[in-house]
Amino acid sequence: MRRFATERAKRLLLASRSPPSAFLCSSPAAAMDPAAGVVTVDTINPKVLKCEYAVRGEIVSHAQRLQQELQNKPGFHPFDEILYCNIGNPQSLGQPPVTFFREVLALCDHPPLLDKSETHALFSADAIARAWQILDVIPGRATGAYSHSQGIKGLRDAIAAGIADRDGFPANPDDIFLTDGASPAVHMMMQLLTRSEKDGILCPIPQYPLYSASIALHGGSLVPYYLDESTGWGLEISELKKQLEDARSKGITVRALVVINPGNPTGQVLAEENQREIVNFCKNQGLVLLADEVYQENIYVDDKKFNSFKKITRSMGYGDDDIPLVSFQSVSKGYYGECGKRGGYMEVTGFNAEVREQIYKVASVNLCSNISGQILASLVMNPPNVGDESYESFSAEKNAILSSLARRAKALEDAFNSLEGVTCNKAEGAMYLFPRLRLPQKAISAAKAVNAAPDAFYARRLLDATGIVVVPGSGFGQVPGTWHVRCTILPQEDKIPAIISRLKAFHEAFMEEFHD
């Protein structure tokens, strides 16, 4: 009401300088109403208020302030740069883009280059050939036109072929929906499946907070299932069953199961046998399987292999009618790491034609995803082949990135495990470590005193002391009473030793300060 009073006072004040023809509402009845509509946090959509996204939350805002201070007052902090280990954003930390992909994008952005002789000195022959191929499947070669709302058909053909190569089972281009990164695809499915808070989605805990945020924004219920840290973040069917039954007993209709493989923030890679169990669980329980497979290229250990859930279902003999399955893929991860291009797709199988039509309709409201992202999605699913001019250099770039990521993952994992009270599971895949912190009681009390979760308190102190940004485990969910942080493995390799020293020194000082 204070705001309303102020508004009204201002209105009276301003009336004199309003143009004479202005419509001025003077009836008291009408004057009462506007207050109800004034936009404050108390009058906006409560689902928006409820939504949280820790990966870009408070700790990152604080890091940005520190970065500003570093620029304005060099030497003011005990570090000279902010190291953003909060987010899987490889190129922001210096990972170069893959040359072949960028060559093709540049040529498609400015097709007149293809007719110039100088172009052959600047671009590889197979990039030029690929750009022609792509332009030829775009109606009118118009890379600046809205496409079909699922994405350009010829690019979906290429993606379907890439999926078939990967899985050894056919894929249908009509099942592909190209999206601006994987996030809008996840939103689309949550929007489709959620009628009210009585609809639930089974999500891993810890989870990537896009899921909790999207479920909150669409007004559904997150039904948690806990990954077992003691078995390397194992996914146990008994736990799924228990949580499903518990949710059902509360009147929740569980619509879908989210599985993130390789795991985010937990980095584990599912075993094939485990995947089969998950598929049967979904099938028997009538659940949609939402498979977040954006880290499918990020595997760092020899004894694990990525298997798509599509391949698993088909290898079990299940076809399109047997199980609704959505697989999410993105150009932001893998060895490509093209986060800024916002490319991605979902492969949607096992829904009937009427439901499929509704998914198409929602996609069509936003017209289409960006064409560069669409092109890039087709490229990552069809990189250069043996014999292509770029093949050798492409393979060298790819292997350099992936092998370096594996070394960085191992070095950071070992470093965390060397810290007092910290245990860190193997980084089998993805781009993260999720070490568990066993903090002294004094630290927990100190956190409580400043109204912070203990892991948020630790992360804040780490940032202030070292410039390293990690995300508190509370942003992902964790077993109550346990504390973690998520740290990416993405800083460039030559910086890793210094990071590890800073981390160790900080941790020792922290434990010393709060020793019980």
Place this chain on the structure above:
Amino acid sequence: MRRFATERAKRLLLASRSPPSAFLCSSPAAAMDPAAGVVTVDTINPKVLKCEYAVRGEIVSHAQRLQQELQNKPGFHPFDEILYCNIGNPQSLGQPPVTFFREVLALCDHPPLLDKSETHALFSADAIARAWQILDVIPGRATGAYSHSQGIKGLRDAIAAGIADRDGFPANPDDIFLTDGASPAVHMMMQLLTRSEKDGILCPIPQYPLYSASIALHGGSLVPYYLDESTGWGLEISELKKQLEDARSKGITVRALVVINPGNPTGQVLAEENQREIVNFCKNQGLVLLADEVYQENIYVDDKKFNSFKKITRSMGYGDDDIPLVSFQSVSKGYYGECGKRGGYMEVTGFNAEVREQIYKVASVNLCSNISGQILASLVMNPPNVGDESYESFSAEKNAILSSLARRAKALEDAFNSLEGVTCNKAEGAMYLFPRLRLPQKAISAAKAVNAAPDAFYARRLLDATGIVVVPGSGFGQVPGTWHVRCTILPQEDKIPAIISRLKAFHEAFMEEFHD
């Protein structure tokens, strides 16, 4: 229940080939539950079902079928191409992209080009300079990294400068939120403002169906206000007031007013005096003003001029505290027409810091908009200047596109007005005509007999006879009992005479067939 029975039968059938370790649910109580979750149109989010988007609706699906038939059976239809006049998608109909914009995009996609001597033969000097400028404001020159969730700060600086140049009033880069086209920005605001169906948004009728679709998806109420066709689609404050009071009397809290200027589908350009009245109306009634200004460069008559609502409010002496105002802009329209790049922004002013933070949070869940789209948005708001190497050719391209659009608008407007029973208002701006059809009673009965709206019936017959795709007025809303179609002015100029002949011949035959 039939579906459930079938599912259960299949499950029993498949149990034998499930791997032995599979979790098989056998308790009858648990087996009852899955049926409730099976995904059919009866169990998905009813808001999704309710949402409609006519611009890519049934008529377009039919057109795509015809196009397929034309490919497979040339000569099968009385036309040899489908002319998509259903959507503002200029490059799909042959409008070339602006060279300078594409040069800069290509260089930013593949920055190593900037170090090569051949590049100077292929790109203009100012495109090279601009690419350097842009790369220099991107942290680490990483065009493949996620940016700040509002967009790259340096690009927002450039956009704010462009807005200030346009308006003569300052703009704040912190008010800019870059988005993948304007559509996600509109969704974000609707999501923020809508708590339930008791929250209403005042929208013009006819309207661009993104608004009705977005309001439906977020569960709010569209409060219609009718534009007055008899005064060139005039926006009357008395009508706004009447509809607002009517909605309030029904218990609706009206949150915002949508104004589309230049109008879509109606093509009118608001007079400055009218805009001042609208601003005062919003201010007095406590409404957020949502200003769809994506056609700001598309003005075709000498006596009209685009004025942003930001400029109008500031010229009235209102500042940031006086009125919540959101202006939407896109790279898809104007003379640039870069629909496939999905670039755009909203300028958000007049909200308090807490609400602003919530908008930022929602933006951050999707991380950021695509960087090429961000770069392009900065370019369209800061095109080449007098003296730049590209200035002459850039201006020539821009003027050729805009003057041709003006000629096409006039030619099609005249053609519609020459048809029996058809009246068409002046295309002052945007990319559309929205002629009114007065159809014979027999045609209305024939439409009813096939369960179609009369304008949908007309549009379908037009498509089948000529290959021209227009959207029935019912997709945009219209005064009950009146019928319209929306037709873009975008077919290439050399095709316009043939289109007009086909249109006239079809219309004459149609009127002849259904003569009362």
